[in-house]
Amino acid sequence: MQRVTISLDESLAEAFDLVAAEQGYSSRSEAVRDLVRKAIAARRDQTDEGxxxxxxxxxxxxGVxxxxxxxxxxxxxxxxxxxATVHIHLDHDHCLxxxxxxGAKARVRALADAIRAERGVRFGDLNLIAIEPNAHGEALTHDHGHGEHNHLTPEPG
Known part of the structure; x- marks a missing residue:
């Protein structure tokens, strides 16, 4: 582990301590580590690669x-x-x-954009988290075309 020293003015340090305490951090160090992780993830999430x-x-x-x-x-x-999809009836006209x-970030974003662009869809929000290959170097997801394999399909009737 590396030690990093930062300087904060008193009012910023007090505000940071309040936020860290409200969120249940046991130390400033853990709160700062979490902020650094979030900043790195946010930067990685901005690309369409991976x-x-x-x-x-x-x-x-x-009703549309x-x-x-x-x-x-x-x-x-x-x-x-x-x-998976969860469907909730909010009122007589609206569903959540x-x-x-x-999957691939570019494909996930394209799907989200296609759904949000449909007339009658409102308040769409995508929360995306980049993932890395597992310890064996295997991707956790895979893209596929329909020529490579068969899908299980219910028999008619």
């Missing part, structure tokens, strides 16, 4: 003509990125969907 896990949450008006069908079609077209995603 893979990620993400959550896309959005509110939509299910064909919107629910279009959202379902978009989801099916990107089934390899979608891990929260979709867990995993």
């Amino acid at each position: 893979e990620c896990v993400a959550n896309l949450s959005y509110v939509y008006n299910h 003509r064909s919107l629910a069908q279009r959202l379902t079609e978009i989801s099916h077209a990107h089934h390899d990125l979608i891990i 969907e929260s979709t867990m995603l995993k």
Whole structure:
């Protein structure tokens, strides 16, 4: 571990100590380490290279003509990125969907953009977290085309 010394004026140090205490940090060092981790992750998340896990949450008006069908079609077209979706009825007209995603950052962002661009979708927000290959050098996610393998499909009838 390396030791780093920083200087803060008294008012900034007091404000930082209050925030650190409110968030439950046991020391300034742990709070600073967490800030550094967040800054590094935010910088890494800005590129479209690499893979990620993400959550896309959005509110939509299910009364908008064909919107629910279009959202379902978009989801099916990107089934390899979608891990799970939670659907919540907010009122008579609006639903909240929260979709867990995993895959190439560029593809995850493109899917989020496509959903948020649909007429009737409001308040869309993507929380993306870059991921690295595991200890064996294997990617945690994989992209695939449809010529490489078969999908399990329910039998008709």
